[in-house]
Amino acid sequence: MNTNSETQAAHLKKEILIRIVKAFNSNDFEKNTRLIPFDMRPKGSEVPFRCCIYKERAILKDRTIAGLGFAIEDDDERKSLTEYANEALQRDAIDEKPLTVLDAACKGCVPSRVFVTDLCQGCVARPCTTTCKFGAISIKDNRSVIDGSKCKSCKMCISACPYNAIVQIKVPCEDSCPVGAITKNEHGLAEIDFEKCISCGKCVSACPFGAVHEKSQIIDIMKNLKSEKKVIAMIAPSIAGQFPGTMGQLKSAMIKAGFSDVYEVAQGADITTQNEANEFAEKLEENAEFMTTSCCAGYNELVKKHIPEILPFKSGTGTPLYYTAEIVKQDYPDALTVFVSPCVAKRKEGMYNEKVDFVMNYEELGALLIGSKIEITACDESTFVTESSKQARNFGVTGGVAAAVTAASNSPEKIKQCLINGLNKQTIRDLKKMAKTGKCDCGNLVEVMCCEGGCMGGNATINSKKTAFKKLAEYTNLGKDIQPNK
Numbered sequence: 403m404n405t406n407s408e409t410q411a412a413h414l415k416k417e418i419l420i421r422i423v424k425a426f427n428s429n430d431f432e433k434n435t436r437l438i439p440f441d442m443r444p445k446g447s448e449v450p451f452r453c454c455i456y457k458e459r460a461i462l463k464d465r466t467i468a469g470l471g472f473a474i475e476d477d478d479e480r481k482s483l484t485e486y487a488n489e490a491l492q493r494d495a496i497d498e499k500p501l502t503v504l505d506a507a508c509k510g511c512v513p514s515r516v517f518v519t520d521l522c523q524g525c526v527a528r529p530c531t532t533t534c535k536f537g538a539i540s541i542k543d544n545r546s547v548i549d550g551s552k553c554k555s556c557k558m559c560i561s562a563c564p565y566n567a568i569v570q571i572k573v574p575c576e577d578s579c580p581v582g583a584i585t586k587n588e589h590g591l592a593e594i595d596f597e598k599c600i601s602c603g604k605c606v607s608a609c610p611f612g613a614v615h616e617k618s619q620i621i622d623i624m625k626n627l628k629s630e631k632k633v634i635a636m637i638a639p640s641i642a643g644q645f646p647g648t649m650g651q652l653k654s655a656m657i658k659a660g661f662s663d664v665y666e667v668a669q670g671a672d673i674t675t676q677n678e679a680n681e682f683a684e685k686l687e688e689n690a691e692f693m694t695t696s697c698c699a700g701y702n703e704l705v706k707k708h709i710p711e712i713l714p715f716k717s718g719t720g721t722p723l724y725y726t727a728e729i730v731k732q733d734y735p736d737a738l739t740v741f742v743s744p745c746v747a748k749r750k751e752g753m754y755n756e757k758v759d760f761v762m763n764y765e766e767l768g769a770l771l772i773g774s775k776i777e778i779t780a781c782d783e784s785t786f787v788t789e790s791s792k793q794a795r796n797f798g799v800t801g802g803v804a805a806a807v808t809a810a811s812n813s814p815e816k817i818k819q820c821l822i823n824g825l826n827k828q829t830i831r832d833l834k835k836m837a838k839t840g841k842c843d844c845g846n847l848v849e850v851m852c853c854e855g856g857c858m859g860g861n862a863t864i865n866s867k868k869t870a871f872k873k874l875a876e877y878t879n880l881g882k883d884i885q886p887n888k
């Protein structure tokens with residue numbers, strides 16, 4: 403699968419966000435927002451993705467609505483982008499559901515089914531018909547045909563066909579969701595069940611139509627950046643791999659964009675590490691078989707909604723964001739805080755935390771800087787007041803949390819790390835088994851990361867994975883080692 407940064411859908415999303423920022427910075431936000439679909443697809447222009455220019459503009463309108471922070475599910479088609487832009491300026495908060503599905507974009511995706519392709523030779527043996535236990539396959543005009551009302555998607559016919567003529571068409575979002583929270587409804591539209599959704603963002607990355615969107619708070623943030631209020635940014639550790647230039651230059655660029663100060667969430671990760679190392683030492687003294695870490699917001703949602711029985715084995719230590727937001731609110735009691743995050747799960751975590759006022763993801767921060775004509779590499783170096791450790795800087799990489807806790811432990815020889823690198827149906831089954839049996843076969847410190855690669859694989863990351871990992875490693879190596887707990 404392509405990474406988020408490499409798809410055309412991601413480019414479109416980025417372009418819309420940049421145009422929203424430019425419209426906000428112009429002298430007529432409402433009018434310029436209304437014009438976004440027309441400016442992107444002017445009369446007579448090429449229609450790269452859809453049947454006609456009107457459909458393209460309708461989808462671009464939906465993308466703009468999501469970029470303004472509204473749910474497409476609530477859209478009244480008669481409402482103009484001017485009205486949405488105005489409402490975005492007036493509102494105090496957006497609703498809690500972090501995702502929305504663009505129905506006009508989603509309709510293009512066919513429902514999941516087993517399908518006979520043109521490779522069918524109408525052979526004499528017809529093993530597909532005899533293999534199907536449900537009588538779903540018949541022959542018409544010398545071709546195999548599947549009756550969808552009888553087919554149970556058991557896939558026996560797929561294995562039976564000697565020409566590989568039968569395939570299963572999957573719905574990418576449904577297929578990627580580890581908890582069955584997104585499904586196509588009878589109108590062919592994907593719907594998210596937020597009671598089940600753990601905000602892992604996998605559907606956002608998987609949808610080839612870019613139909614699943616994070617609802618953006620970019621307008622709410624820019625409104626406050628332009629006001630008299632102090633706005634403090636807290637940047638997640640994985641950001642070090644995402645943007646050009648150094649972390650010091652990124653801080654300067656963000657201050658140019660209107661933030662009063664920028665804190666690294668890695669600062670909080672150092673506190674998480676020390677506390678989690680102490681907690682694990684206590685658990686080992688109580689003869690606990692294993693402990694799972696608590697940093698990944700998607701895993702925390704999974705436990706809450708789907709595996710509550712694993713709670714006694716999960717660390718109760720606060721996340722890096724939790725401690726960072728506490729520090730920022732102590733240092734700047736009257737300021738607003740913005741968490742800059744790599745994924746939907748952390749957006750959700752920020753929304754739950756009363757010390758976090760807004761969340762923006764890396765795509766949105768990139769759009770804010772580009773749309774405001776701020777070049778990171780042209781900015782001066784700034785420093786961070788508290789220097790985070792090497793291990794804390796590496797929290798966003800699979801294995802980073804477990805390595806940090808081990809480094810901070812006063813008895814590292816007792817720790818056997820077990821890494822769950824990405825939540826999927828199988829790893830969720832493994833976690834359920836651990837909860838049921840109270841045992842973990844692969845180790846005693848179980849780090850769970852929702853995304854493969856850790857936060858570096860989050861749905862809102864913007865750099866190619868290879869470059870991002872290299873850049874992050876360079877920054878990590880500049881840090882000092884964390885000291886073991888006394």
Ligand code: SF4
Pocket residue numbers: 503507508509510511512573574575576586591592608609610611612613614
């Ligand atoms: S992958 Fe899911 S959200 Fe995307 S177009 Fe298909 S059904 Fe819709």
Ligand code: SF4
Pocket residue numbers: 578579580581582583584594595598599600601602603604605606746
């Ligand atoms: S965010 Fe994750 S849990 Fe929620 S619907 Fe998408 S894939 Fe499923």
